[in-house]
Amino acid sequence: MPPLPGSKTFRYSVDMLFALLLVAAAADWVPARWPWSDPATLELLAGTPVNCLLVERPAWDARFNRQARIAGVATLGVIREQMDPVAATGQAVELDFTGVVYEGDIPHAALDEARKVAARADRIVVELVPRTSIRLESTDAILGTFQGVWPGINLADDGSAKAAPTGSPWIDTNTGFLRFLRAMTEAEIWLGNLPPAGTVIPLSRYLQAIADAAMVGGRWIVALDADFAARLARGDAVAIEDWRRIGRHLAYWQQHRAWREYRPYRGLAIIHDVQSGALLSNGILDMVSARHTPLRSIPIRRLSDEAIAGAKMAVSVDPAALEPEQKEILRRFTRGGASLLSAPPGWKFPQIQPGQISVDKNEVARLDDIWRGVNSMVGRENLGVRLFNVSSMRSELVAAAGGRPVVLHLVNYADYPVEHVTVHLLDKFEKARLLAPDAPPKTLEVYPHGEGSGVDIDLVRNVATLMLE
Template identity: 25%
Template sequence: MSTEDVNQLRPLLWPREWSAEMIPVIPAREFGCVVMAETAPEVAAAAAQAGLRVIPINGGKLDAPEGVTVVNDGVWAKVVRARDDPTSTEAGPTGLPWIDSNGWRIQLARAQSKGKTPWVRFGPPPQEVLRAGAYQIAVADCEANGGRWVVELDAELSRGMAAGNGAARDMWQAIVQAVAFYRDRPPLREAPGAGARMGVLSDFSGENELMSHEFLNLIAREYVPVRILMKPDAPPALEGLRLVVYLDAQPMPAAWTQALSALVNSGGTLVTTRSADPKLGSGMRTVPGLEYQIRTVGQGRIAVSLEDFDDPWRVATDAHVLLGRSHDLVRQANAGSMNITYAAARDRRHARLELVSYSLQRALNPVTLTCHGQFSKAMFRSCATPAAAVPLAIEYGRTAVYLPHFTICGTVDLQA
């Protein structure tokens, strides 16, 4: 299959409760494939006849098509409810609601697999009554980040559909609607994070795994798009980056030191932990509120933490401050329960913003986005509404995009 063909696939995990008669329920155009743990011949035959590719799970391992990488440790995407009060949300260190999202896992999996499309496996949480919107969020959380959820229905929904239950069928239609929304949007060549000004360098494994994974998770809540840089790889061109944070405790490889020295010499910033200090630069200053020693190198600077990195939230927020909010590509208002994925076209004349609302409730106030640069047109579409132009204004040199109320997910396409 070509990359384009693979990108059109939306996998559905075939429910154990279903028989071959359920194949017609699956719209081949939207899904294109079913994933089966135990492939009954009559089901496989019916699927093939319906134009659905059958992808087997062998020994618990999904036999991914070419161009796909599988993420097995996905989480059910949601706002985390407070332990002591299920009616309120658990606040993260950000002060915003704590969100379980697969966004960072997907972006990391793509970087680790050199651009393959991540298929993320996770099932509905047991013993929870799910609304249709919860399934739509699960789809949106993956799709907005360039991945695909291997759609997995809970047993009650599967049984309800098999029994022809109307409520179950309605819920299924909502899932199909979300899948179709992402499938039918005009494609964007660039991957989420394209155009980012912050790079994150790590091997993302071993003793560096916790810090690097949590950093990616939390920097997303700062609404800062990042470009993931894999330490084991040779340094790529770093154009567009204004700051690179090196998260690992070990000294960086010589090739990376050289590449990042060039970035810093030309005006960029390198952030690193004390134990990985490349000992470059001269002069030394500190900034109140930041526990870093800042040295000048060429036209740029190196910020070396005074202590070893230990709190990923502080590292993420400090990196944001060191980058400077003037480099924010997007800022949000009233989107505290949302994540936003940013991708800019190479010519910077187009940008796409994917919004996923993890709260099933309608926000009190509509979302405003303010974007770096000046755009003349913004088209907004959501799961429930077709594409339509939305009002823009220039606020202090940034383009403010005034979105209508929406729930679950939406996409903004900006044009200069």
């Protein structure tokens, strides 16, 4: 017999249903930090997919939250480590926020007490914590961190581009550790890094930040620099057009959100874990990705025959951490004709320091032992795709379940378009279509190349995606 309306059981069932629907909706939230409390600013969201606003304590306002809810926009109150998380959560509930974001290095015990307050009110919780404090086994719909590098070509003091181990310009990117997180959890991954303080950010750098996370299945929480926000608030025409273009790029990834479920195609498997630097930027994943070698991150605890299937080569960063059954998986992998590189005997990644988010110079030198081995093992072999004239780019090769379509994401970190990109694919394809946020789809010619296929791309501005079938 179903519960009677008005009964305690009925109310509990309704509350549970509401909570489940809220969690399901959270997976499709497109978040942005919102510095305003005036409901009129919600008009800026028109024509964009942004549907979730992170609001700092000074701008908390119940009237704004009510108007946002009417507009179909979720609001999350940001609670920082300097605040009492329990009291602040109670206030956020009273002001009718959809949920709360705990941001900063907040002790887990304090977080857990505050989360109880949010749970009793059926509020969504997002933790933006240090990378090493992310609860990787959590059942939360969204996991995140406030720690990220600002994506782009790393410049020396004289304005010239620093060189990566490959000799190409060094690109600061969050894709490496985001690949690891995506391999560790089914949760949505939010990256909450802010623009460098006191800096006016050109539009191209915002588009790079969006794509840097999106091409590996994450979401950057849009955060405008103070100058941009001020110009946007007063209706500056250039700021409004730039905001609309940001919206178009967000919409591009949201319209193709099925890509987030695609998995790495062929390529090189990196077997590692938190203790071997998987949560750090500029580590082995980022070094290898600078070669445009197709990559898959396999956390040690997720290593299985299925996880490594399809890879042509693998690197075991910390072989001493493998259990006997995991070593047997790698033996089966090599018996199938694949290659395996293990870190040198006795090699150990240095202990990660509190607050560290990037591999430092001394650790880069230690990683050279592995990097040289990877470079020698891969050589000029095609592990899925080889790219030419892409020194200012990063790429990601993924495929839908069943292996088709295959998707190649290209993100350009230069502030100028790149022309004449050549794509050599290991496998044979018959159709190729080029997609981009600011251009209509374009059918490209596929030509034979060796035992695989080739495709030429005339121009990549900021972002392009090659769909292959």
